[in-house]
Amino acid sequence: MKILVVGAAGMVGRKLVARLPELAPESVDLVDVVSSDGVRALDLTAPGAAREAVASRPDLIYHLAAVVSGEAEADFEKGYRVNLDGTRALFEAIREAAYRPRVVFTSSIAVFGAPFPPKIGDEFLNAPLTSYGTQKAICELLLNDYTRRGFFDGLGLRLPTICVRPGKPNLAASGFFSNILREPLAGKEAVLPVDASVRHWFASPRAAAGFLLHAARLDFARLGPRRNLTLPGLSATVGEQIEALRRVAGEKAVRLIRREPDPKIQAIVAGWPRDFDPRRALELGFRAETSFDDIVRAHVEDELGGRLP
Amino acid sequence: MKILVVGAAGMVGRKLVARLPELAPESVDLVDVVSSDGVRALDLTAPGAAREAVASRPDLIYHLAAVVSGEAEADFEKGYRVNLDGTRALFEAIREAAYRPRVVFTSSIAVFGAPFPPKIGDEFLNAPLTSYGTQKAICELLLNDYTRRGFFDGLGLRLPTICVRPGKPNLAASGFFSNILREPLAGKEAVLPVDASVRHWFASPRAAAGFLLHAARLDFARLGPRRNLTLPGLSATVGEQIEALRRVAGEKAVRLIRREPDPKIQAIVAGWPRDFDPRRALELGFRAETSFDDIVRAHVEDELGGRLP
Numbered sequence: 280m281k282i283l284v285v286g287a288a289g290m291v292g293r294k295l296v297a298r299l300p301e302l303a304p305e306s307v308d309l310v311d312v313v314s315s316d317g318v319r320a321l322d323l324t325a326p327g328a329a330r331e332a333v334a335s336r337p338d339l340i341y342h343l344a345a346v347v348s349g350e351a352e353a354d355f356e357k358g359y360r361v362n363l364d365g366t367r368a369l370f371e372a373i374r375e376a377a378y379r380p381r382v383v384f385t386s387s388i389a390v391f392g393a394p395f396p397p398k399i400g401d402e403f404l405n406a407p408l409t410s411y412g413t414q415k416a417i418c419e420l421l422l423n424d425y426t427r428r429g430f431f432d433g434l435g436l437r438l439p440t441i442c443v444r445p446g447k448p449n450l451a452a453s454g455f456f457s458n459i460l461r462e463p464l465a466g467k468e469a470v471l472p473v474d475a476s477v478r479h480w481f482a483s484p485r486a487a488a489g490f491l492l493h494a495a496r497l498d499f500a501r502l503g504p505r506r507n508l509t510l511p512g513l514s515a516t517v518g519e520q521i522e523a524l525r526r527v528a529g530e531k532a533v534r535l536i537r538r539e540p541d542p543k544i545q546a547i548v549a550g551w552p553r554d555f556d557p558r559r560a561l562e563l564g565f566r567a568e569t570s571f572d573d574i575v576r577a578h579v580e581d582e583l584g585g586r587l588p
Numbered sequence: 589m590k591i592l593v594v595g596a597a598g599m600v601g602r603k604l605v606a607r608l609p610e611l612a613p614e615s616v617d618l619v620d621v622v623s624s625d626g627v628r629a630l631d632l633t634a635p636g637a638a639r640e641a642v643a644s645r646p647d648l649i650y651h652l653a654a655v656v657s658g659e660a661e662a663d664f665e666k667g668y669r670v671n672l673d674g675t676r677a678l679f680e681a682i683r684e685a686a687y688r689p690r691v692v693f694t695s696s697i698a699v700f701g702a703p704f705p706p707k708i709g710d711e712f713l714n715a716p717l718t719s720y721g722t723q724k725a726i727c728e729l730l731l732n733d734y735t736r737r738g739f740f741d742g743l744g745l746r747l748p749t750i751c752v753r754p755g756k757p758n759l760a761a762s763g764f765f766s767n768i769l770r771e772p773l774a775g776k777e778a779v780l781p782v783d784a785s786v787r788h789w790f791a792s793p794r795a796a797a798g799f800l801l802h803a804a805r806l807d808f809a810r811l812g813p814r815r816n817l818t819l820p821g822l823s824a825t826v827g828e829q830i831e832a833l834r835r836v837a838g839e840k841a842v843r844l845i846r847r848e849p850d851p852k853i854q855a856i857v858a859g860w861p862r863d864f865d866p867r868r869a870l871e872l873g874f875r876a877e878t879s880f881d882d883i884v885r886a887h888v889e890d891e892l893g894g895r896l897p
Binding site for chain 1: 705713716
């Protein structure tokens with residue numbers, strides 16, 4: 280099996296690439312908008328780039344590349360150019376190449392917008408409240424139609440919010456969900472801008488890589504015509520996150536969380552999904568963590584070499 | 589109020605245009621892909637055409653233009669070019685013009701695909717099973733996002749299947765729903781390819797024009813962030829259609845329907861919606877026929893000058 284990963288240098292991309300040997304691929308081609316170790320530069324929005332990306336006719340294409348939510352909101356044109364036109368260019372290039380690879384696309388729970396039922400089911404409408412969510416929802420529709428027409432065999436995966444995100448704190452509105460764990464686990468302070476009662480939907484980076492590997496092994500004949508899945512995750516409150524931190528790393532870590540209510544972030548987060556009933560993905564064998572302790576421990580093991588501060 | 593109608597020469601367009609005087613417009617600009625009486629030629633997919641269309645800064649833009657379902661399925665590239673790229677070009681031209689008109693877009697119940705609940709509610713997912721339905725669903729998402737970003741004030745209207753469609757019988761899979769009424773009402777034979785138990789969702793051309801006029805008068809502040817509505821219609825079986833024909837035009841008309849089961853058409857129709865619970869549109873004052881006799885009578889009055897064969 281020849282594998283192409285588009286967006287290989289991103290956080291989820293790197294987690295996936297590290298585990299690709301589990302699929303025993305014949306070859307691996309890693310591309311991203313900027314080159315890095317083992318990853319060559321390829322901008323899907325450049326003329327001819329998508330065609331070049333699939334010229335070797337990879338059997339499995341992971342399309343993970345995207346401008347993130349905050350940037351797509353701040354720069355309307357760039358968001359549509361990269362997240363919609365870039366994806367469409369890739370899909371068109373595959374159609375023109377006239378073979379039928381498997382395409383695994385990372386979508387997001389941002390395709391959903393409030394108001395929500397208590398648990399969002401597999402038949403709930405996509406009414407996104409961000410341009411990023413709109414672009415992902417459009418690409419899901421394209422993926423479904425290109426699959427139905429036989430141009431490729433697609434699967435869209437709506438990732439939960441990834442937590443604990445490794446790396447530095449970022450300015451995304453969702454950043455605090457990871458910051459309040461990652462920073463105290465490294466002995467540093469973190470700011471909590473919302474109330475402890477705020478509930479959201481999570482999976483670890485390790486689970487995200489697991490979803491993508493599972494998608495490579497899955498029997499697609501089981502999917503039927505609806506090719507976009509809400510993945511399993513863990514519904515947890517900020518308070519439950521903090522209790523998990525306390526159990527894994529003690530009171531000393533929890534004391535590093537500084538409460539600084541931010542009405543702007545509170546308003547944004549109020550429109551986000553809180554809980555799902557991802558029945559189809561569970562039936563298809565996708566699995567995420569079932570306790571926040573596991574999510575915290577995955578970070579300690581995978582990012583901190585098992586060491587606590 | 590200055591009004592622009594894109595797709596003014598189509599069936600729904602002509603019904604709307606005939607009633608635009610009810611809105612007492614300051615000016616009316618009618619365009620379609622080919623010119624006809626009072627309608628100038630303008631192809632939204634041609635470079636600069638969309639910009640030219642909105643150069644006069646119309647206050648209300650009706651966007652009705654589309655390649656129909658059968659053609660979008662037969663010609664993949666044309667369907668996407670006209671139904672998606674054409675619509676996006678119009679939306680982009682409005683964004684560039686930097687004013688905030690009202691945009692009323694005709695979508696379709698083709699945004700829904702089987703399996704369905706017994707009645708499709710306002711929160712049911714869009715999982716289209718045609719390229720046409722995919723293109724409409726994508727345009728709905730764009731309309732919603734452009735509205736949320738303040739580029740225009742949009743409303744997408746998912747029309748029921750229009751019945752009785754005036755004109756000649758066409759080869760669309762849905763054609764028989766109109767053929768079995770229109771042809772007998774004109775003293776001609778019609779073919780029924782499906783069972784009398786087949787159920788579908790209908791509104792008259794008169795109701796369609798009524799929806800579009802209502803959208804011009806509606807207080808958009810009542811809409812909230814979800815700008816695409818499933819419109820009211822009448823859920824009826826083919827048997828109920830035939831009974832209405834019998835009541836309005838007698839046994840003689842019914843005898844002109846020839847049953848010729850067609851497994852291909854039966855298979856297509858089996859994937860179509862049968863019934864809806866369009867609560868939001870009803871609350872917003874949209875109204876369709878509530879009996880099939882009214883739909884048949886609307887055709888006799890509007891197309892046949894009140895005369896029966």
